Structure formats: structure tokens, C-alpha cells
Amino acid sequence: MSQLITTYLQDHLAGSTAGIESFDRVAEGHSDEAVRSVVAALADEVRADKASLEGIMERIGAKPSTVKNAGAWLGEKAGRLKPNERLAQRSPLSDLVELEMLVTAVHGKGLLWKGLVQLNDQRLDLAELEELARRADHQEATLEELRRSQVGKLLVE
Template sequence: MNAALNRYLNDHLAGSAGAVDLIQTLADRAKEPEEKRFFIDLKAEVEKDRVMLKKLLETVGSGGSGMLQAAGNLTAKASRLKLAWEGLDPGKLGAFEALEILVLGIQGKRVLWRMLGEIAGEIPEWAGIDFAALEADAVRQRDAVEGKRLTAGRAALIPEEEE
């Protein structure tokens, strides 16, 4: 396998591990049942995308890199410590920043699918994979999280005055 493609896919696989961890944290902190359900469903979608990334790596002769995944997990844990310091409860800066990190990560997944769609014709093992549909799913996910980010940003950055 092309070393650059291997690294690119593994980087995204490692990042997605951090995303799953962050999404679970947000689900655990959710106060409302529908909010919790949103994050649980999003986590399932991201885990499905992780399976696809692993499949893509396997079809071109490589598995996931344990070292890169460990680095991704370490980065996720460090980020979570910073967010916890800011506070992950609704209305806190950490909750807003967690959603912002998630939006950026999902946008990264979107451009991953777009790039892979561009090169898929060069990789016979990827024939039949609908990268456009994967990209559309990422756009839908990003937009849904972006709505929550905007609400959280308003609460964190312009808090209601206490009476």
C-alpha cells in the first residue's frame, strides 16, 4: 500500500477513536433524554464509519496502526482534560468547545470521504463504495452538531444574568 494513503487513513481512524470517546462523554453528561439519544445515535454512526475505515485499510493491504491509534487516544484524553477543566455541563465553555471540536472532526471526515471518492477509481478494491453517500452523511452529522454548538456557544459566551 502507498505509505501516504496508509498514514492518511490511519490518521483519520485514530481521530475517529477520539471522537467516539468525546461523543460518549457528551452522552454521559446530557441532561435531557433526547440529547442523550442524539449523542448515542451519533456515536453509533461514527463507529460505523470506523468500521468502513478499517475495511478500506484492509482492502488495500494494511490494518490500523496501533501506534497512531494510541497517539489519537492520548490526544483525545488530553483534550478531554482541558474540556473538563472548562466544565462540560450545559452552559459551560467546555461543553461548547467539545461540540466545536466535534464539528471540526466531522468536517474532517467529510473531506476524507470526498478525497477517497476522488481516488477510488485508482483502487479496484474500492469499487462500489458510495463515497458520495458517506460524504452526505458527514454533512448531515456536521450540521446537526453545528446546531447544538451554536446553542451551547450562546449559553457559554453570553450567559443569562443571575437574578
């Protein structure tokens, strides 16, 4: 097995680790209850997607990287310390920026699934990968709609 595919999958698994933390943060902390509800449901799907990735890795003999997963988890936590124009409370800017990060993360996950489809590797289940790609596209569209609903918060002072 190519070390490149192992590294590629490990990197995406680490990203998934950080992504789940980000989804949970938005699901718990966003100021809009409707956004929290939708993101919480998507977080469950993202957890299932991570489990699918772990299964794919196991089938092809790629082991997770503890170092990469821990680094991604720590990086996500450190990312929360960014200035957001508010010191003692959540900023409306966080509501928008966090959704933008989720859109970007899910877009990357969709590229993973589509890339694996292109590999046409016999160890991979093409139907599973195509379904995961469709689900990522739907998740991205849902998050983009939520993101657009929050842009007006930039005018709030």
C-alpha cells in the same frame, strides 16, 4: 500500494478512535438531555463509519497503527484536562467547546471520504464512499445546529 495512502488512512483511523471517545463523552456528560440523545445516536453512526474505514483499509492492504490509535486515545483523554472556568463541576463552556470539536472532527471525516472518491481507485467502492460522504455532511449539519443552540451559554455565569 503507496505508503502515503496507508499513512493517510491510519491517521484518519486514529482520529476516529479519538472521535468516538469524544462522542461518548458528550453523549454522557452534556448538560442538555436533548443534545445527549442526538449525539448518542450520532455516536452509533460514527462507530459504523469507523468500521467502514477499517474495511476499506483491509481491502487495500493498509494495516492500522497501534501507536497512532493509542496516541489518539491518550490525546483525547488528556484534552479533557483543559481549564474550563470551573474546578469541581462541568462548565457551560464545555457544552459548547465539545460540540465545536465534534463539528470539526466530522468535517475532517467528510473530507476523507470525498478525497477517497477523488482518488478513483478501483479497490474502493465509489457508491459506498459517496454514501459515507453524504452521511458525514448530515452529521456535520446536525452537530452545527446543536452547537448553535449552545452559544448562549457563553453569557451564563
